[in-house]
Amino acid sequence: MPSVPKILRTLRGVQSDTPPIWIMRQAGRYLPEYLAVRQQAGDFLTLCYTPDLAAEVTLQPIDRFDLDAAIIFSDILVVSHGLGQKVWFEAGEGPRLEPLTSMEDIKSLDRPGMKDRLSPVYEAVSKVRAKLPEDKALIGFCGAPWTVATYMIEGGGSKDHVMTRAFAYRHPDAFSALIDILVDASIEHLKLQIAAGAQIVQVFDSWAGSLTAEGFSRWCSEPIARIASAIRAHAPDVPVIGFPRGAGAHLPGFVSASMVDAVALDTSADLDWVRSQLPATVPMQGNLDPALMLSDADQVRDAVFKIRRAMRGRPHVLNLGHGIPKEADIAMVEALISAARMPLGDLMALAHAS
Ligand code: CP3
Numbered sequence: 001m002p003s004v005p006k007i008l009r010t011l012r013g014v015q016s017d018t019p020p021i022w023i024m025r026q027a028g029r030y031l032p033e034y035l036a037v038r039q040q041a042g043d044f045l046t047l048c049y050t051p052d053l054a055a056e057v058t059l060q061p062i063d064r065f066d067l068d069a070a071i072i073f074s075d076i077l078v079v080s081h082g083l084g085q086k087v088w089f090e091a092g093e094g095p096r097l098e099p100l101t102s103m104e105d106i107k108s109l110d111r112p113g114m115k116d117r118l119s120p121v122y123e124a125v126s127k128v129r130a131k132l133p134e135d136k137a138l139i140g141f142c143g144a145p146w147t148v149a150t151y152m153i154e155g156g157g158s159k160d161h162v163m164t165r166a167f168a169y170r171h172p173d174a175f176s177a178l179i180d181i182l183v184d185a186s187i188e189h190l191k192l193q194i195a196a197g198a199q200i201v202q203v204f205d206s207w208a209g210s211l212t213a214e215g216f217s218r219w220c221s222e223p224i225a226r227i228a229s230a231i232r233a234h235a236p237d238v239p240v241i242g243f244p245r246g247a248g249a250h251l252p253g254f255v256s257a258s259m260v261d262a263v264a265l266d267t268s269a270d271l272d273w274v275r276s277q278l279p280a281t282v283p284m285q286g287n288l289d290p291a292l293m294l295s296d297a298d299q300v301r302d303a304v305f306k307i308r309r310a311m312r313g314r315p316h317v318l319n320l321g322h323g324i325p326k327e328a329d330i331a332m333v334e335a336l337i338s339a340a341r342m343p344l345g346d347l348m349a350l351a352h353a354s
Contacts (some may be wrong), residue, residue, distance in 0.1 A: 288307060
């Protein structure tokens, strides 16, 4: 009988003695083998669009750490690029885009052309699935419409997304049209990753925290609900993880409104509060502070113990609350994984002994 990856069982609601583990941005600049391939590719987007190289870096953290899941090496902004927007990455400065400023700009996005432009991503997914052991799952992903829209309108990263929020007030029809295009494009992008071999999908709403209460419901929960419902109808076996970063008090509302199967928690979520607010059946992922990856092994172990104790009796995927920093110490990643895999009683004894 083929073995079902542990993380898939967890995301379907089954608890286990030790949580499955993967690490947000696990293929990245803290790994020397990533840096070598990154240099070979030259440009970041070239790496994303070269299937052999993208597949190679996707598999690197699995080979090194034996994690429970691989996440396809790509970026949330390939969807903007796939829609025909100009996107590039300035070394050391992050993403840059030619900003959308009007309904005309939004209407000129090339929705039908996306599939062909992003075909190298789907090819990379199938190459990874072919090489990945059967007991490891492959995660596909997209950015949530709100987060991707902030990059498309601001022309890059921004602290407070004020131009995007202002655009939604000044051009409500154009903003709605952009969100609709992104919902539709995200659904197609996820379906094509699933067709190529992705078994789980995650929707990253990294900037959900800059929305008002009303905006959160309208631009975070609702568009994600449309995406999650479409994926459930198309591929009921593929769990959808939602990551509404910065949701704070909106988290319970998000879980009931967004139709996701599981929720990824950011670093600010208080686990006692989360437990009191969310049904015990909702699988939860994340929350560990990425800065722990620059601390020491005792602190990593204690943090893993606390989160595992708090999540006892619930389906739980161990992960960081945001991406691993490029300065991360590989020894801390190893400490994290060993604490994840230890029986809880042994971990408790170690945590109390120190
Ligand atoms: O987790 C993985 O290993 C898969 C790969 C992955 C990347 N980006 C690769 C990447 C994933 C899942 C993402 C998602 C992503 N991209 C998000 C959502 C998650 C989050 O962090 O909140 C966002 C907001 C982006 C947009 C983006 N891409 C930014 C802001 C940056 C620059 C920031 C930085 O760390 O430099 C990127 C570039 C990027 N995406 C890198 C990687 C490995 C670094 C680029 C490089 O190697 O030069």
